[in-house]
Amino acid sequence: MRKQIAIVEDEPALRENYAAALARHGYQVKTYGNRKNAMQAFGVHLPDLAIIDISLEDEAEGGFDLCRDLRALSAEVPIIFLTARDSELDAVSGLRLGADDFLTKDVSLPHLAARVAALFRRIDALRRPGDAAEIVRRGPLSIDGERMQTAWNGSAVTLSLTEFWIVHALAKNPGHVKNRQQLMDAASVVLDDNTITSHVKRIRRKFQQIDPSFDAIQTVYGMGYRWVE
């Protein structure tokens, strides 16, 4: 059965472009221009994944409300947030709405498709009983590449998909400096340097919430970051 994706985006051209691209990847796509229509449809039938724009028509933060409502209906549906600005990523992340990823709207369509696929893969992996083959361990860190889950000292660290890919790229080769471009490629995003910096900052913060002495991600000024054990 084809996965159904709901796109809630008030900009019609963008909406249609996303829809066309995802349809080409074999998904069934439903598009909505505002929160009301989307919520009505979700009430009838839950999508398998939702891509939600934060500002919807005249509701500047309508996407947040929609996300909350959708989470109330289902705890599992993967949600991808789209923001107009990099600078909003921090704010969105800080809200802990239970979204699985945050992206800026200028994400390229192949990248978008890649992370949609990844999220579905994760859902599938989570449903399957675990085999530990994919788990990478780096000291206290364990990364489950299949389920895209991270744990530090055994406690799960809730990372967004982008963040997960960054951590994954760093931890795969400890001691190697990854520059920003490499991290962007790994995370399937096109971001500017500042955004990578703020992603890394957020990742550190999330680890530090579990372990205040966390400092495994080191900044190599002028070059990038590396994972130290």
Place this chain on the structure above:
Amino acid sequence: MSIRLQLLAIALTTLILPWAGCQYARELESALRISQENSLHAAAGTIANALSAEASRVFTDVETGEPFDASQGDLYVFPLHGEPLLDGYREDWDLGAAPRTLPTRTGLAARLLAGHTDRYVFLYLEVDDPRFDPEPADGLPDQGGFDRVDLKLLRPDGAEESYFFATGAPGPTLAQSIVRGDDGVGHVTLAPRIQAFWLQTSGGYHLEARIPRTLVGSRLWIEAVGPAGARAGFMGADTSQGGRVFMATPGLSELLATFIGPGTRATVIDANALILGTAGALPRAGEEALAPAGTWYRRFVTGDTSVWPLQSSAPDRLEGDQVTRALAGHPAAQWLRANPGQAPLLSAAAPIRVGDHTGGAVVLEQPGDQLLELRDRALERLFNMTLLATVFAAAIAFALATWISRRIGRLSLAADGAIARDGSIRLDMPESGRADEIGALARAFERLLGRLNEHAQYLRTLGGKLSHELRTPLTIVRSSLDNLESEGARPDQRGYLTRARDGVLRLQSILSALGAASRVEESIKQAERVNFDLEALLQSAVAGYRDGFPAARIELHTPGDACFMNGAPDLMVQMLDKLIDNAVDFCAASGSVIVTLTRAPSRYELSVENDGPPIPPDLLGRLFESLFEHRPGAGDKPHFGLGLYIVRLIAEYHGGRALAGNRSGGSGAIFTVILPLI
């Protein structure tokens, strides 16, 4: 010309007030003078007419036809105000005149003064004859051998009488005459009506004699004779020549007094200008004396008096143009200068006609009118006050101008400094609370600056806004291109797609550059400060730049040990990015960039030098402004004048500042960031 000087100049125009006052005063003065002249003239004419009707009372026995000739022994007899004591001294005569020297005939010097009252004629003779030779008891004048004074009188009835004065001892004496008996032998007899006093002094003797007027006719001769026959004086042999007595007419002064009022002096003179009678008195000198302090500007107020002749000082006669003219038959008036410090004197003369010739003249003298004096004083005060007012006005104007120009100066200083070096705009102007025009100007400045500020603010945010607003359409284009590519374009269309994608990428980098400053401002707000080693950061960052810019030679000089500071290392790296970017952009392809960190006692100095062209000096202060761009040749990358602005933002966030300069010698530019130690 500053406002201060302008207002001062305007204030000085009030000097025209005293000047105009002076002009008016001069005109007033000359009008008053003319009117005083006229009235005095008229009075003199009236008196002259009245006197000419009584010519016989005025001109008595004197043959008025012939001129007075002192060398012939003519004698002016001064009117005396009271009878002097016969004591050999003339101090009590109260006359300004000095004794006149008699001609020395043989070896004797003598001086004579004559005066008269209504009843007597007084003679005063000084003879320089130190040795006193007393008269022997039986001495006769013609025998000589003693000091003697001869006197000859022509009585009013025409009889001629001779007397002599001699004495056995100095003191009161009487005149003596020689009466010849029938036998021709002379006897000396005393003439008790003619009294005298003989005073012997060290230098000679004084003789003061009193002769009843009834004895004195039209002529009188006197001569001092020494014991050896030395003589001084006149003793005319011919009684029709010389020795004429010119004397004030009795009663004339009283008559004159009836004509004149106070403050005027009337004098009647005969055809020889000798005084016949005088009445009235001029105000005494001193009463009219002007305060010396007030005199310096009287030259502005009063007319020029320097051409006026001086007042006549001869005691027995009047002199001057007006007198000469009056005696020639024409009334005349003349202003005279008195002695310094005294009021000027007006003298008007009118001829007294006797028959068909001029018998004499009346001269009226009056000091410069009292009214003129009063006017002078009023003007003096006016002058003082206007001068004071001018000084006051000038002072006020100067103070006002100083105040105004200081306010304008403050305003212009504030206007100059309203746009700070960093491009920030100060909106509050001094003086804007004032209600006057300068206040209005200040408020206008404030409004103008407010607008400018809004505009600058708008420009500053424009980049961010643009990059935000353009993002959605750009995303639409990009996603459309993505779709188009995925749908599978024909090979001949690939080229277009690639070009469109390149264009989009460029557009994206432009937008990214435009929004760079607002992103940095954003991250500054969220930045977290930590202590970090600036030296290590530089080492690592410069290594990165060497990879990033393989063509450029990037040198790093550091103190060599850890340089800790407090701040946001990410921001420091961003700042360094901009500085290195800038330096690499400006230096030649093979140029070198030198990064230097030095530690001063209280700060770090981080400088980035390049080999590029020096920065024009007038731009040095503006390089760190937002949206300021100066690039001689436009490169490939878009520049919006934000790079160095970001450097400044980050430096200021760290409590430091950014400076631009040139290498000495003009071989390159140096950008220095000064950062505080921990």
